Amino acid sequence: MSSAHIRSELLALLVVATLAPAMSSQSSSPATATQTRNGAPIAASDAALAPEQLFQKGQDALNQGRLDEAELDFRKVLAANPRVGAAYANLGVVYMRRKQWTKALEALRPAERLMPQVAGIRLNIGLVYYRRNEFLKAIPLFESVVRDQPDALQPRHLLGLCYFFAERWADAANTLEPLWTQESEHLSYLYVLSIAAHRAGNKALDERATLQLVKTGEGSPEFHLFMGKAHLNLEQYDLALADFEAAAQANPALTFVHFNLGLTYLKKQDYEHARDEFLKDASVEPDLALNYDKLGDVYSLLQQDHDAEKSYRDALLRDPRLMNSYLGLAKLYQREKKYSQALSAIDSAGRLDPGRTDIHYLRGQILLHLGRKTEGAKELETSVRIDNEHRAERQKQVESGTVPSPELLQDDQ
Numbered sequence: 001m002s003s004a005h006i007r008s009e010l011l012a013l014l015v016v017a018t019l020a021p022a023m024s025s026q027s028s029s030p031a032t033a034t035q036t037r038n039g040a041p042i043a044a045s046d047a048a049l050a051p052e053q054l055f056q057k058g059q060d061a062l063n064q065g066r067l068d069e070a071e072l073d074f075r076k077v078l079a080a081n082p083r084v085g086a087a088y089a090n091l092g093v094v095y096m097r098r099k100q101w102t103k104a105l106e107a108l109r110p111a112e113r114l115m116p117q118v119a120g121i122r123l124n125i126g127l128v129y130y131r132r133n134e135f136l137k138a139i140p141l142f143e144s145v146v147r148d149q150p151d152a153l154q155p156r157h158l159l160g161l162c163y164f165f166a167e168r169w170a171d172a173a174n175t176l177e178p179l180w181t182q183e184s185e186h187l188s189y190l191y192v193l194s195i196a197a198h199r200a201g202n203k204a205l206d207e208r209a210t211l212q213l214v215k216t217g218e219g220s221p222e223f224h225l226f227m228g229k230a231h232l233n234l235e236q237y238d239l240a241l242a243d244f245e246a247a248a249q250a251n252p253a254l255t256f257v258h259f260n261l262g263l264t265y266l267k268k269q270d271y272e273h274a275r276d277e278f279l280k281d282a283s284v285e286p287d288l289a290l291n292y293d294k295l296g297d298v299y300s301l302l303q304q305d306h307d308a309e310k311s312y313r314d315a316l317l318r319d320p321r322l323m324n325s326y327l328g329l330a331k332l333y334q335r336e337k338k339y340s341q342a343l344s345a346i347d348s349a350g351r352l353d354p355g356r357t358d359i360h361y362l363r364g365q366i367l368l369h370l371g372r373k374t375e376g377a378k379e380l381e382t383s384v385r386i387d388n389e390h391r392a393e394r395q396k397q398v399e400s401g402t403v404p405s406p407e408l409l410q411d412d413q
Contacts, residue, residue, distance in 0.1 A: 051080040055087060067094050085114030089121050096128065104128050119148045123155055133321065133409070135162040146175075153182055157189070161408065164192050169199035177205060187217045188408060191226040195233060221251035225260065225407070232264055232403050240264045255285065256407040262294060263403055274298050289319035290404055296328045305332050323352040330362055339369045357387045 049057065058073030071094045077087040088111035095104035108125045115121055126141030142159035149155060156175060163172035173196040176189065183189040194209035210230075217223030228243030241264050248257045262277035275298045282291040292315035299308035309332055312325040326349035333342035346363045353359065364379030 051077050051084075054080075055084075058087075058090065062090055062093060065097075067097055070094050083114060085111045085118075085121075088114065089118070089124070092121075092124060096124065096131075099131070101128050101132050119145045119155075126155075126158065130158060130162065131409075133165075133319070135165045138162050139166065153179060157183070160196075161192065164196055164408075165405075167199075169196045170202075172196035173200050173202055173205060184212055185216055187213060187220075187222050187226050190216065191229060192408065195230065221247045221254050221257075224250065225254060225257055228260060228264075229403070229405065229407075232260065232267070235267070237264055237268050241268075253284075256281065259285070259288070259291060259294075259406065262291075262298075266294065266298060267403075271298050271301050275302070287318055288406055289315045289322055290406055291315075292318065293322050293325050293328075296325060300328055300332060305336060308332055321352060323349050323356075326352070327359065327362070330366070334362070334366055334369075337369075339366050342366045343370065355386060357383045360386065 054073050055077050058070045058077065061067075061070035061073060071091065074087045074091040074094070077084055078091070088107050092104045092107035092111060095101070095107060105125065105128055108121060108128065111118075111121045112125060122141045123145050126138040126145070129135070129138035129141070139159065139162045142155055142162060145152070145155040146159055156179060160172050160176035160179075163169075163175055173193060176183075176193050176196065179189070190209050190213040194206050194213060197203075197205035197209060213223070213226065217226070224243040224247035228240045228247065231237075231240035231243060241261070244257055244261045244264060247254055248261065251257075258277045258281035262274045262281065265271070265274035265277060275295065278291050278295045278298065281288065282295070285291060292311045296308045296311035296315060299305070299311055309329065312328045312332075315322050315325040326345050330342045330345035330349065333339070333345060343363070343366050346359060346366060349356070350359050350363065360379050360383035364376045364383060367373075367376030367379060370376075
């Protein structure tokens with residue numbers, strides 16, 4: 001199954017008819033805010049276009065993948081009238097296509113304010129957060145779209161996946177189950193539904209999804225991949241290893257199979273094999289930050305600190321929100337007695353998750369080594385307090401947490 005089915009772009013390419021009412025009071029005088037393109041003068045015929053024509057020109061360029069041209073045309077429309085929500089929305093699409101997520105949000109937020117009734121804009125904002133792995137921020141946006149369009153497949157599926165990654169198992173199962181008729185031939189859907197149902201204690205739905213998973217995909221490389229993931233989540237490492245190896249043998253080019261083999265070997269404390277598998281996956285998925293994050297963990301466990309530091313840095317270059325990499329760096333620097341660098345790294349981790357007890361505990365230790373005893377003692381006290389307040393909840397998370405699943409987030413474009 002193509003992962004694009006689950007993570008289709010869902011980009012709201014707004015038509016000219018949406019723009020026309022907003023532009024109706026504008027004159028047909030040329031937009032002159034930008035008179036050059038890539039350092040060269042704009043053709044006279046281009047500069048003379050009315051805003052409505054510029055929008056259509058940008059729309060055509062966007063549809064044909066000419067993103068630089070589309071960006072320039074939509075910016076010229078906004079220079080003529082900064083209240084054209086459709087131009088902001090399509091500008092956001094340009095940045096989404098480039099995976100420039102921060103710029104996409106900067107364009108989509110004004111579009112949302114100007115056109116709050118357009119569900120596609122909220123959908124795109126949610127999708128930006130989804131692509132950034134900020135699932136808690138994506139959830140309310142997808143929820144609003146599902147309320148507006150309860151029968152739409154894609155928003156509901158994305159919402160279910162966000163619940164899944166947020167470990168809201170019952171919500172994930174309840175949100176995804178209504179899609180059974182449309183999705184029950186797709187292995188990734190069945191995998192997510194079975195795991196969510198299992199974690200939620202919904203035995204009947206778990207069995208139904210698992211049986212359908214076997215019926216639909218048995219013997220295929222993708223089937224072995226998802227069955228391996230299921231075993232891995234249940235800590236059945238030998239069974240997981242057998243399925244992942246079967247998937248790799250059937251299709252050596254199957255994406256993420258080496259990443260999952262690496263995870264399995266890591267869980268089995270076979271660090272050399274784990275390293276080799278993550279390196280294999282990095283060679284075919286060079287932009288996957290989790291490969292380098294996990295390589296950092298492996299090298300750290302092997303006490304190869306130089307390689308561990310480099311791997312964590314490589315991970316953060318690709319995804320600066322990987323808290324585990326900051327935490328790994330802090331531990332490395334603490335071990336090497338580089339306490340100032342350790343403090344900087346642990347502070348970065350703390351900004352991403354201020355409620356983590358291990359972050360407060362490690363920060364307290366680092367501060368004590370720096371001679372900042374009062375601050376260090378306060379951090380250690382905070383660690384104990386949070387630990388006591390959330391002991392039961394945290395234990396539940398430890399028992400039920402899923403392993404990383406980048407294959408569910410893959411974008412086939």
